[in-house]
Amino acid sequence: MEKDLWWKKGIRFECQGSGKCCVSHDGYGFVYMTKEDRIRMAKALQLTTSEFTRQYCKKTDGYFHLIDGENGECMFLKQKRCQIYEGRPTQCRTWPFWPEVMDAKTWNQDVAKFCPGVGKGHLWTAQEIQQEIDAQLASENSEP
Ligand code: SF4
Numbered sequence: 001m002e003k004d005l006w007w008k009k010g011i012r013f014e015c016q017g018s019g020k021c022c023v024s025h026d027g028y029g030f031v032y033m034t035k036e037d038r039i040r041m042a043k044a045l046q047l048t049t050s051e052f053t054r055q056y057c058k059k060t061d062g063y064f065h066l067i068d069g070e071n072g073e074c075m076f077l078k079q080k081r082c083q084i085y086e087g088r089p090t091q092c093r094t095w096p097f098w099p100e101v102m103d104a105k106t107w108n109q110d111v112a113k114f115c116p117g118v119g120k121g122h123l124w125t126a127q128e129i130q131q132e133i134d135a136q137l138a139s140e141n142s143e144p
Pocket of ligand 1: 022074078082083084
């Protein structure tokens with residue numbers, strides 16, 4: 001991963017609670033749901049997995065994702081707070097360390113300008129960042 005060495009000294013990131021990453025923007029639309037995500041979120045809402053899936057998910061191109069809320073906002077976002085934070089999907093847990101944004105250009109042009117948490121708080125080591133990237137990749141490749 002030669003081109004990714006720009007983050008080898010780590011990146012500061014701490015969620016500032018803006019809720020911006022919970023609203024569809026540019027090419028980043030759906031909140032995709034792995035099977036584990038659906039099981040975990042269903043438990044958090046005290047539903048069976050199939051009840052949760054029927055009520056809150058839709059399938060597009062073979063992949064489950066949350067049904068969009070109003071104005072592109074996630075339906076679990078209320079007053080800039082995730083109402084299901086402990087059970088939130090992998091995609092939300094691994095933000096902003098998604099494989100597709102970890103090249104310097106995309107990071108600086110898209111992520112750093114968009115997310116107020118970038119550059120603040122905890123210094124994520126390269127190892128920690130790689131773990132998040134790997135978790136996100138695994139979720140993208142997991143069974144729907
Ligand atoms: S599940 Fe929670 S963290 Fe994920 S997009 Fe929805 S409100 Fe945001």
